[in-house]
Amino acid sequence: MIEIFEYCGKEDGLSLLVLAAVHGNETAGTKALNRLIEKLDKQQICLKKGKLTLVPVCNPAAYQRHIRETEENLNRVMKLHENPQTYEQKLANVICPLIAAHRMTLDLHSTHCPEDVPFAFCDYADEYNKPLIAALPVDYVLEGWPQMYAAQDDILDFSTEGYAHACGNTATTLECGYHQSEAAVELAYQAVMKALAVYGMIDAPMPSAHKKQHILMQSFVIKETDGHLCKDFKHLDAIHAGEKLAVYDNGAVLTAPQDGFILLPNPDAKIGTEWYYLGKQG
Numbered sequence: 001m002i003e004i005f006e007y008c009g010k011e012d013g014l015s016l017l018v019l020a021a022v023h024g025n026e027t028a029g030t031k032a033l034n035r036l037i038e039k040l041d042k043q044q045i046c047l048k049k050g051k052l053t054l055v056p057v058c059n060p061a062a063y064q065r066h067i068r069e070t071e072e073n074l075n076r077v078m079k080l081h082e083n084p085q086t087y088e089q090k091l092a093n094v095i096c097p098l099i100a101a102h103r104m105t106l107d108l109h110s111t112h113c114p115e116d117v118p119f120a121f122c123d124y125a126d127e128y129n130k131p132l133i134a135a136l137p138v139d140y141v142l143e144g145w146p147q148m149y150a151a152q153d154d155i156l157d158f159s160t161e162g163y164a165h166a167c168g169n170t171a172t173t174l175e176c177g178y179h180q181s182e183a184a185v186e187l188a189y190q191a192v193m194k195a196l197a198v199y200g201m202i203d204a205p206m207p208s209a210h211k212k213q214h215i216l217m218q219s220f221v222i223k224e225t226d227g228h229l230c231k232d233f234k235h236l237d238a239i240h241a242g243e244k245l246a247v248y249d250n251g252a253v254l255t256a257p258q259d260g261f262i263l264l265p266n267p268d269a270k271i272g273t274e275w276y277y278l279g280k281q282g
């Protein structure tokens with residue numbers, strides 16, 4: 001049910017897995033990987049070292065319907081399920097062994113709003129993801145995701161990054177910008193090319209570091225009933241203590257607890273899912 005493309009270099013080297021469309025409507029990474037597959041197949045790009053595995057569509061049923069998920073968020077159930085109950089749990093059982101078999105995973109995503117700026121997540125920094133994140137052509141890196149979930153709701157990290165970490169491997173998530181933008185496709189493609197260069201898998205110079213602002217994620221807000229965000233918030237908008245962020249139809253108002261940033265606001269969040277996150281300068 002999932003198409004997997006594998007390439008081997010002549011020399012030993014790192015094993016790199018690149019995932020796209022873990023969320024079915026996030027297709028920038030899919031388009032970028034399809035472009036890369038074409039170039040690899042035509043030998044316009046030659047893998048020199050290591051092993052490269054590409055999965056352009058991790059959630060095929062959601063991808064076909066242009067939706068985020070069919071039954072649940074695949075990036076919250078990324079572990080091996082003995083008796084998988086949902087379609088996404090069955091997918092996790094295919095993807096997790098791939099993550100376990102690769103030293104490094106790059107997971108390509110995109111976000112909800114047209115002006116969204118791209119950024120990387122760094123959940124478990126180590127010598128494998130730090131040089132890649134340094135090279136990625138984005139201005140922001142978000143840190144502290146697993147600690148935030150563990151602190152707020154005792155939720156364990158069943159994401160691609162969490163599963164890689166649990167296996168003793170490493171992963172990085174890249175949010176390439178707005179789902180529909182061509183710039184997001186280009187960024188996803190450049191990110192994979194930088195990864196291949198950073199890990200010496202192609203003949204290319206080591207990419208120079210791209211300066212980044214570090215944001216520490218602090219909390220998340222679940223949308224509990226019908227309501228709306230107070231503004232057309234954009235990811236990484238600065239917010240001030242006491243500022244109104246969201247209003248429920250019953251009149252309850254949610255305000256910013258302190259100065260900082262609103263992160264990943266989703267105006268279309270379904271009830272019971274993450275509406276927005278809060279962070280501060282790291």
Ligand SMILES: [Zn+2]
Pocket residue numbers: 022023026109110
């Ligand atoms: Zn996503």
